[in-house]
Structures are given as C-alpha cells and as structure tokens.
Amino acid sequence: MDSVEQLKKAKIPCAETGIEIRHTVCAICSPAYNCGINAYVKDGKLLKVEGTDENPKNRGLLCTKGLANREYIYREDRILTPLRRTGERGEGTFEPISWEEAYREIAEKLGSIKAQDGAEAVAFFGGYNKWFRPWLRRFAHSFGTMNYGTESSSCMTAGWMAWKVGAGQLAGPDMAHCDLYLGWAFNPYHSGYLKAIAAEKRKEQGTKFIIVDPKITPAVEKLADLHLRPYPGTDGALALCMGNVLIQRGWIDREYIEKYVHGFEAYAEYVKGFDETNIEKLTGVPYEQVVKACELIHESSSMAINENSAPIPHHKNGMQNYRAIMALAALTGNYDRAGGQLPSWHTFAHQISGYVTKEDEFADGTEPKDAKPAVGAERFPLWYYTEREMQAIDLPRQILEEKPYPVKAVFALGMNLRMFPDDNYLIEALKKLDFFVDADLFMTDTAKMADIVLPVCSSFERGEFMTYGGGYAWFTKPAIDRVGISKSDVEILCDLGRIMKLGDPELEAGYEANIDFMLEDLDITVEELKKHDLPIRVPGAKRYVPGSLLEKGLSTPTGKFELYSELIASHPQWNLDPLPTYCDPMDEADPDKYPFILCSGGRIPNAIHSRLHKVPWLRSMRPDPTADISVEDAEQLHVKEGDWIELYTERGTICVKANPTHRVQKGVVFFYHGYTEADVNMLMSRTHVDPYSGFPAYNSTRCGMRRKEV
Numbered sequence: 001m002d003s004v005e006q007l008k009k010a011k012i013p014c015a016e017t018g019i020e021i022r023h024t025v026c027a028i029c030s031p032a033y034n035c036g037i038n039a040y041v042k043d044g045k046l047l048k049v050e051g052t053d054e055n056p057k058n059r060g061l062l063c064t065k066g067l068a069n070r071e072y073i074y075r076e077d078r079i080l081t082p083l084r085r086t087g088e089r090g091e092g093t094f095e096p097i098s099w100e101e102a103y104r105e106i107a108e109k110l111g112s113i114k115a116q117d118g119a120e121a122v123a124f125f126g127g128y129n130k131w132f133r134p135w136l137r138r139f140a141h142s143f144g145t146m147n148y149g150t151e152s153s154s155c156m157t158a159g160w161m162a163w164k165v166g167a168g169q170l171a172g173p174d175m176a177h178c179d180l181y182l183g184w185a186f187n188p189y190h191s192g193y194l195k196a197i198a199a200e201k202r203k204e205q206g207t208k209f210i211i212v213d214p215k216i217t218p219a220v221e222k223l224a225d226l227h228l229r230p231y232p233g234t235d236g237a238l239a240l241c242m243g244n245v246l247i248q249r250g251w252i253d254r255e256y257i258e259k260y261v262h263g264f265e266a267y268a269e270y271v272k273g274f275d276e277t278n279i280e281k282l283t284g285v286p287y288e289q290v291v292k293a294c295e296l297i298h299e300s301s302s303m304a305i306n307e308n309s310a311p312i313p314h315h316k317n318g319m320q321n322y323r324a325i326m327a328l329a330a331l332t333g334n335y336d337r338a339g340g341q342l343p344s345w346h347t348f349a350h351q352i353s354g355y356v357t358k359e360d361e362f363a364d365g366t367e368p369k370d371a372k373p374a375v376g377a378e379r380f381p382l383w384y385y386t387e388r389e390m391q392a393i394d395l396p397r398q399i400l401e402e403k404p405y406p407v408k409a410v411f412a413l414g415m416n417l418r419m420f421p422d423d424n425y426l427i428e429a430l431k432k433l434d435f436f437v438d439a440d441l442f443m444t445d446t447a448k449m450a451d452i453v454l455p456v457c458s459s460f461e462r463g464e465f466m467t468y469g470g471g472y473a474w475f476t477k478p479a480i481d482r483v484g485i486s487k488s489d490v491e492i493l494c495d496l497g498r499i500m501k502l503g504d505p506e507l508e509a510g511y512e513a514n515i516d517f518m519l520e521d522l523d524i525t526v527e528e529l530k531k532h533d534l535p536i537r538v539p540g541a542k543r544y545v546p547g548s549l550l551e552k553g554l555s556t557p558t559g560k561f562e563l564y565s566e567l568i569a570s571h572p573q574w575n576l577d578p579l580p581t582y583c584d585p586m587d588e589a590d591p592d593k594y595p596f597i598l599c600s601g602g603r604i605p606n607a608i609h610s611r612l613h614k615v616p617w618l619r620s621m622r623p624d625p626t627a628d629i630s631v632e633d634a635e636q637l638h639v640k641e642g643d644w645i646e647l648y649t650e651r652g653t654i655c656v657k658a659n660p661t662h663r664v665q666k667g668v669v670f671f672y673h674g675y676t677e678a679d680v681n682m683l684m685s686r687t688h689v690d691p692y693s694g695f696p697a698y699n700s701t702r703c704g705m706r707r708k709e710v
C-alpha cells in the first residue's frame with residue numbers, strides 16, 4: 001500500500017487524502033446534550049466522527065450512541081425525496097414527488113379541512129427532536145388551532161408541571177455544590193454519561209449518594225452510600241414516609257418553612273399515614289432504611305434531588321409521587337439554596353444555559369383568540385392549564401370518538417407511533433384520518449401510514465442555533481451534503497407558512513431572522529455567531545444568585561413553595577388533590593392472571609426509543625430484544641438465560657429473550673421499548689394514565705410471563 005492509501009485507510013485529514021474536519025453536533029439525544037462532533041468529511045460525505053475537545057459540553061467525549069452517528073445518518077431507510085402514498089396506509093408503497101407538488105397538496109388538503117371543519121380539526125405533532133418546536137407551535141397557532149403537541153406529552157413535562165404547581169417554575173439539582181445527592185431513579189450510566197462523570201467527581205469530593213431504584217444499576221454499584229429499593233411507582237409513599245420521619249424527629253428547617261412554605265400543617269397531618277406499620281408493605285422498603293435515609297439527609301448540610309423526566313412520572317400516580325419527592329427539598333430548606341434545588345429558566349429548545357431568549361414570545365406570538373381548547377384539555381385540565389397545548393396521549397381517542405370535536409388531519413414532524421400506550425389504537429386512529437403528513441429522516445412504520453412523507457435532514461446537514469450551559473451559544477454550519485433532497489424541519493414550516501398564506505411575517509422571514517428576534521435582548525446576533533466555528537460565551541450572561549427568587553416571592557398563588565397547591569384547590573371541578581397524596585400505581589387487571597409488574601423504562605446504552613434498533617453497530621451490542629427478569633422468577637418458570645419468553649397483557653403478547661439477573665426484584669420485569677418486532681407499548685393500556693399530567697404508566701403495568709415453547 002502506498003503512503004496516500006495508508007493515510008486514506010487511516011482517515012487522516014490532510015491535503016493528500018482530501019479529508020477535512022468540520023465541527024457539528026450529535027442530535028441523537030438532543031437537546032439534553034448536543035455533544036460537539038468532529039466530522040471527518042470527504043466530498044461532502046461523512047467518514048468518521050469523534051468528540052470535539054473544545055466543545056464546552058462534552059470536551060472530546062462521546063457515548064456509544066454518538067459514536068454511531070455515521071451509521072445513524074446513513075441508515076438504510078433514509079428518505080431521499082418527498083413521497084405520495086400509492087398503496088394502503090401502512091403498506092409502505094409510495095411514489096416520489098417534487099417539493100412543489102408535496103407543498104401544493106398539503107396546502108390544499110389542510111386548507112379545505114380548515115374551511116370545512118374548522119382549524120381545530122388539524123393537529124400538529126412533533127416527535128422527540130426539539131429544535132423545531134417553537135416554529136411548529138407558532139405554525140399551528142398561525143393556522144388557527146391550539147392543537148399543537150409533542151412527545152413531551154410523555155416526557156419531562158409532568159416534572160415541570162409538578163414544579164410549576166409547587167414553586168411556580170422549573171428547578172433543577174445543584175449537583176456541583178451538594179453535600180448529599182438524592183438520586184431518585186438515577187442511573188445516568190445508561191441515560192446520560194456526562195452526568196455519571198459529574199457524579200463520580202462529586203463522590204471523590206465527599207458528596208454522599210442515596211440511590212432510589214428498584215433495580216441494582218451501575219449507579220447503585222458505583223455511587224450509592226445507601227440504596228432504597230421500592231417497587232416501581234411506589235415512590236410517593238416512600239417520600240411521604242421520609243417526610244413523616246423528618247418531621248417526627250425534628251429534622252426539618254422550621255424557620256425556612258415558616259417563611260417560605262405554604263401548607264405545612266395539612267401536609268404534616270397527611271404524612272402521618274405513612275409509617276413503620278405500612279411502609280414496607282406499600283413500597284418494599286423496610287422502615288429502618290427509610291430512617292437511615294433521613295439520618296443521612298439530617299447529617300448533610302445540603303441536599304440536591306435528581307431531576308426526573310421519565311421513571312418517576314411514568315405511572316398512574318407519577319406527578320403526585322414527583323410532588324411528594326420535591327416536598328423533601330422544601331421541608332429541609334433546600335429549595336433555592338446552593339447545593340439544593342435551584343430555579344431555572346429555559347434558554348432555547350428545552351436547554352437551560354444561563355441566559356434567557358425570547359423563544360416563548362416567538363412560539364406564542366400568534367396564539368389564536370377564541371380557538372377551541374386543545375385535545376386533552378377536558379380529560380387533563382391541569383395539563384392544559386399549565387401547558388396550553390394538546391396532551392397528545394389523548395389524540396387517538398379524540399380522532400376515533402370525535403369528542404368534543406373531530407380531528408381530521410395530523411401534520412407530524414417525526415412521529416413515532418410506538419411512543420403511545422396501546423399503539424394499535426393509535427394505528428386505528430391514523431387509518432381513520434382524512435389526511436396525514438409525516439416528516440422524518442427514515443421510512444418508519446409511522447411514515448408508512450402517511451399520505452405525504454417529507455424527507456428531513458440531520459443535524460450534520462443543517463446550520464443550527466445551539467446553546468450550552470455556562471452561557472454558551474453557537475450557530476453551526478452544515479458539515480456534510482444533504483442526503484437526497486431533504487430539507488430541515490424549519491425550512492419546511494417557513495416554506496409552508498408562505499405557500500399557505502398564513503399571514504405570519506415572522507415565519508416568512510425564516511430561521512435566521514427568527515433566531516435574531518429571540519436574541520434581541522442579548523448582546524449577540526446570528527451574524528456574529530456565524531463568525532465562530534465553535535460555541536462562544538454570550539456577553540453578559542449572569543450566574544443566578546441562590547435565594548433571590550425566594551426573597552422576591554415565587555409565582556405561586558401564595559408566593560411561597562406550596563406543599564398544598566392553591567391552584568389545584570381553587571379548581572375543585574378538576575377533581576385533583578392539592579396535597580401530594582398517594583395512590584396505588586397498578587392497573588386493574590387481575591393480579592392472578594397478570595402477576596408481574598412490567599417496567600418498560602430503564603434506558604439501555606445502545607438504544608434510544610425507536611431510532612437506533614436498526615443501526616447495526618448499536619444493535620450488535622444487544623442483538624435480540626431482551627427482558628431483565630429476576631433469578632427467582634426465571635427458576636419458577638424454568639427459564640434460562642437466552643430462552644425465549646412471552647410477555648402478555650389483555651391487549652397482546654410479545655416474544656423476547658430472557659436475561660435472568662440478581663439486579664431485578666422478584667415479580668418485576670424490565671423491558672426496553674421501541675422495537676418493531678417486540679413492541680412493548682402494544683401491551684399498555686391507554687386509560688391507565690396519570691389524571692394530573694396525562695402521562696402513561698409505562699413503568700407499572702400488570703403483565704403475565706411464560707416460557708415460550710418451541
């Protein structure tokens with residue numbers, strides 16, 4: 001091999017090989033990380049990725065998923081052109097069409113449905129990716145409907161709702177300064193590697209860790225000074241019992257409570273019901289361990305609690321459990337204190353970066369007056385009150401029942417139908433629609449249901465505004481050629497805004513002008529950002545001074561941290577409890593027939609929802625859909641490692657491989673979601689949901705399990 005060939009083989013960037021390094025971002029678990037990537041590019045094609053050392057987020061590191069970006073971006077089923085359906089819905093037969101044709105058809109169909117049934121008959125949905133959301137929300141409003149909704153109908157929002165109800169706005173843990181970290185449902189080793197690194201650093205510096213998790217995870221093994229092991233969904237009872245112990249022993253901050261907390265007496269009375277007589281029965285956690293946890297809290301000068309988007313809220317009682325956990329911060333004077341829970345403000349697309357943009361003003365700038373309340377507003381009134389968008393979990397019901405009004409069309413950016421509980425019900429609903437558009441990178445099972453499919457590009461192919469904690473901003477440049485004739489989601493929305501004559505000058509002005517609007521109050525512009533190849537600090541971004549918000553007064557009805565929510569109390573028609581009351585998490589299925597608790601949360605390092613199961617490198621790490629079950633249950637069912645088992649509920653059966661392990665409690669089954677061939681959400685109930693948030697009970701559903709006879 002000559003030396004140039006060797007250089008090429010080794011993918012060395014230099015004049016001889018023509019390989020260049022360009023800076024971009026990974027959007028696989030965007031926007032949580034948006035880790036910086038060095039893209040090795042030749043002739044517009046991506047050859048290799050590595051982490052960017054200078055990126056303030058990942059400092060050169062990448063996770064398993066990020067390292068597979070090349071295979072992700074060039075996944076076999078990338079959509080190359082706009083498509084029009086020619087066969088039955090779901091069959092996957094399409095003809096390529098031009099963008100002009102696609103736009104014309106979309107404009108005509110949505111326009112005629114609006115003329116006939118009203119703008120509310122069209123719903124706009126955004127999947128996991130978040131960067132385009134302000135535009136999609138604004139687009140829906142400019143079109144005239146409140147029916148904008150997203151994947152966050154099942155992620156994150158329930159936690160934010162709990163914070164809004166309790167403290168008027170979001171807050172997060174100040175891990176960098178805490179003496180004790182209460183890692184409630186905390187296993188960043190699988191869901192967010194940079195948090196695991198930060199936690200290990202804190203541990204070295206002396207921070208103590210309590211981990212609350214039904215499973216023995218890497219976080220338990222590497223970090224925990226104490227591991228509490230409740231059954232899934234029983235967290236509320238455990239937190240209330242901790243509250244009771246802290247009060248009984250006088251381990252609370254009375255002065256803080258007097259000054260800043262509302263509803264303490266009612267709360268203190270309620271928690272008396274959770275004590276040594278019932279807590280082990282309710283949660284599986286022995287009372288002595290609850291006391292031990294409270295001792296650790298008492299001995300610590302500050303306590304931060306894990307911010308949680310999925311495993312705590314994914315239960316019928318999820319938001320109330322979340323509130324019960326938050327209450328511990330208020331009782332011990334750890335809300336709005338250094339090393340405790342600090343109030344936070346969004347910067348852009350769900351990122352908290354230390355400065356505030358006008359994103360919300362942009363997104364809500366055209367909210368229609370007198371439009372009908374969004375889908376889900378009746379069933380989940382607290383959700384609609386705090387979020388003013390559709391609770392998408394209610395969308396299939398409304399399409400099928402047409403109550404309180406019909407929804408005839410869905411325009412989706414990246415819908416994954418397997419996100420929804422009882423997804424066969426959603427498939428039925430999608431089949432009933434008059435018109436369905438889905439824009440995605442890949443030909444997914446959802447896209448196969450659409451009348452028009454639009455090809456979107458990846459983060460490597462677009463220029464994009466990015467923000468990072470520590471006051472950073474960045475405007476990326478496209479690193480590779482677009483695959484096919486794909487466009488970015490925002491380009492599509494702005495094009496359609498123009499073609500459909502929505503009368504929205506901001507949408508017509510386009511992405512960069514819109515970002516400039518959002519940055520108006522800051523000393524930075526898109527033009528300035530574009531001069532830099534890497535993130536820069538936004539001038540004037542200030543650090544929050546802990547305690548300022550408490551002094552100013554919170555934006556709750558009483559201005560205090562509300563253990564007893566006056567917002568909920570003042571809406572008795574909602575039928576919700578002002579206190580963080582507890583109820584059993586399980587569904588009503590017969591426990592004799594369905595004796596196991598199916599917990600379909602718990603991330604695995606090599607998958608993210610529906611997107612990576614088809615990426616060969618990542619799939620090779622866990623080639624078959626595999627459930628973690630307890631060794632005791634495996635023995636009872638005569639199941640060995642690698643045997644096939646069936647998991648079933650009243651709604652169906654899936655077939656998966658068994659992984660018997662001591663990490664899992666007897667009676668619990670852990671299985672990851674998003675597989676086409678073993679779709680766990682098919683087993684879930686669409687009515688077994690949290691009445692506060694609308695979140696599905698993905699993590700506590702009764703199921704049966706048996707060995708599959710071959």
Ligand SMILES: Nc1nc2c(c(=O)[nH]1)N[C@H]1C(S)=C(S)[C@@H](COP(=O)(O)OP(=O)(O)OC[C@H]3O[C@@H](n4cnc5c(=O)[nH]c(N)nc54)[C@H](O)[C@@H]3O)O[C@H]1N2
Nearest residue numbers: 185187191212215232233311601602603604605607608609
């Ligand atoms: N590799 C990978 N990373 C991801 C994702 C992914 O799919 N794959 N998804 C991303 C997204 S969208 C999200 S929302 C986050 C979620 O990330 P996390 O919030 O970390 O969620 P999980 O990994 O589902 O659960 C964390 C831990 O909670 C435990 N747990 C499950 N149910 C309960 C319960 O009822 N009570 C308690 N106390 N513990 C429970 C699980 O055993 C698990 O160890 O991860 C993000 N990161």
Ligand SMILES: Nc1nc2c(c(=O)[nH]1)N[C@H]1C(S)=C(S)[C@@H](COP(=O)(O)OP(=O)(O)OC[C@H]3O[C@@H](n4cnc5c(=O)[nH]c(N)nc54)[C@H](O)[C@@H]3O)O[C@H]1N2
Nearest residue numbers: 127128129151155413414416419439600601609610673698
């Ligand atoms: N059983 C069970 N179900 C769950 C969960 C669970 O723990 N258990 N977790 C829930 C949670 S926390 C979440 S966040 C949701 C996941 O939410 P989903 O929205 O289901 O997530 P993905 O599977 O990532 O699907 C998003 C789709 O968007 C496409 N996409 C990716 N990037 C872009 C883009 O830039 N533009 C467009 N238009 N499309 C894009 C992808 O190809 C994919 O088809 O699932 C929820 N469902």
Ligand SMILES: [Mo]
Nearest residue numbers: 155156309310
């Ligand atoms: Mo999520």
